[in-house]
Amino acid sequence: MTEDWEARLRERGFRITPQRQLVLEAVETLRHATPEEILAEVQRTATGVNLSTVYRTLEVLEDVGLVTHAHIGHGPPTYHAVEEHVHIHLVCDRCKKVESVPSEVAEDFVRCLEDQYGFRTDISHVSVHGLCDSCKNRAFEPEADDLL
Amino acid sequence: MTEDWEARLRERGFRITPQRQLVLEAVETLRHATPEEILAEVQRTATGVNLSTVYRTLEVLEDVGLVTHAHIGHGPPTYHAVEEHVHIHLVCDRCKKVESVPSEVAEDFVRCLEDQYGFRTDISHVSVHGLCDSCKNRAFEPEADDLL
DNA sequence: CTGACCGCTGCGAACCTTTCGCAGCAACCT
DNA sequence: AGGTTGCTGCGAAAGGTTCGCAGCGGTCAG
Numbered sequence A, B: 001m002t003e004d005w006e007a008r009l010r011e012r013g014f015r016i017t018p019q020r021q022l023v024l025e026a027v028e029t030l031r032h033a034t035p036e037e038i039l040a041e042v043q044r045t046a047t048g049v050n051l052s053t054v055y056r057t058l059e060v061l062e063d064v065g066l067v068t069h070a071h072i073g074h075g076p077p078t079y080h081a082v083e084e085h086v087h088i089h090l091v092c093d094r095c096k097k098v099e100s101v102p103s104e105v106a107e108d109f110v111r112c113l114e115d116q117y118g119f120r121t122d123i124s125h126v127s128v129h130g131l132c133d134s135c136k137n138r139a140f141e142p143e144a145d146d147l148l
Numbered sequence C: 001c002t003g004a005c006c007g008c009t010g011c012g013a014a015c016c017t018t019t020c021g022c023a024g025c026a027a028c029c030t
Numbered sequence D: 001a002g003g004t005t006g007c008t009g010c011g012a013a014a015g016g017t018t019c020g021c022a023g024c025g026g027t028c029a030g
Helices: A005-011 A018-030 A035-043 A051-063 A103-117 B005-011 B018-030 B035-043 B051-063 B103-117
Strands: A067-070 A078-081 A087-092 A098-102 A128-131 B067-070 B078-081 B087-092 B098-102 B128-131
Touching (some): A005 A018, A018 A035, A018 A051, A035 A051, A051 A067, A087 A103, A098 A103, A098 B103, A103 B098, B005 B018, B018 B051, B018 B078, B035 B051, B051 B067, B087 B103, B098 B103
Parallel strands (some): A087 A128, B087 B128
Antiparallel strands (some): A087 A098, B087 B098
């Protein structure tokens, strides 16, 4: 973790607290974690931390641009640290596995939406659903319909 | 609405009920409706219908392939009728407007994911977020950060 | 047409995730 | 060190979705 997260917060008038540090570290450690999971990770160090604090902290960290969240379907959103390389989440509706691919594969798609519809896409915000390589090859089984 | 929705249900051993007909009609009328909105529409005809019935009915209708749902971010999912022409939802994070565009614009993107990662995309399931034409031109205003 | 299953519905409560109000604590400035 | 006031923990509330149950009513056999 870079060391300027404190500056990032201070700049915007936020205070530096252990909770914020722990939540940020948890997000960076876990990658693609839900608030609940982040809480669990944080509590390995500080038992007393509350779930509402996690939510409030994530909001702040997102506000100052240290973390982002993405939706992977019905479930709760997942948070991850902001990093150099933006990526797209491919979520398998069958096995729930999340794969990250570089956003370059969507470059043309994004440009097309901008050119044709004037729509500026935030490609990393929502995941792409479907079936992963292994699952699509054994499609049409009982659980096939308990997709998201 | 085609007339074979009854057959569609019967085939799979489901019964034909007024509730199911009304929910299906509501979905077709409203396009992009949440369960809550569907309930309201249904209740214009039959006051007594319950919200749990709407949920259960949507599940059944989705199971037999008469409706689908898509996620537009934090909010509840939206349901729409299955139709010939699959589309992608562009959701503006600023004004919340939902725009539908033909799925062809994503053809290359989808093919690329399949070729490079073996991932079979269900492009209509999750919406694409970003800023619509009008909103992106007046970006960076106070509400800019209450995005999804 | 009639009777009898049992699937479907309405209702209320439970559940889960997220938000809020409040009082006390503690980070920051001076 | 001391005062402000932002942040936290806690409990409750809110919002969306699911579940259990008893009774109604589609459906099908007779």
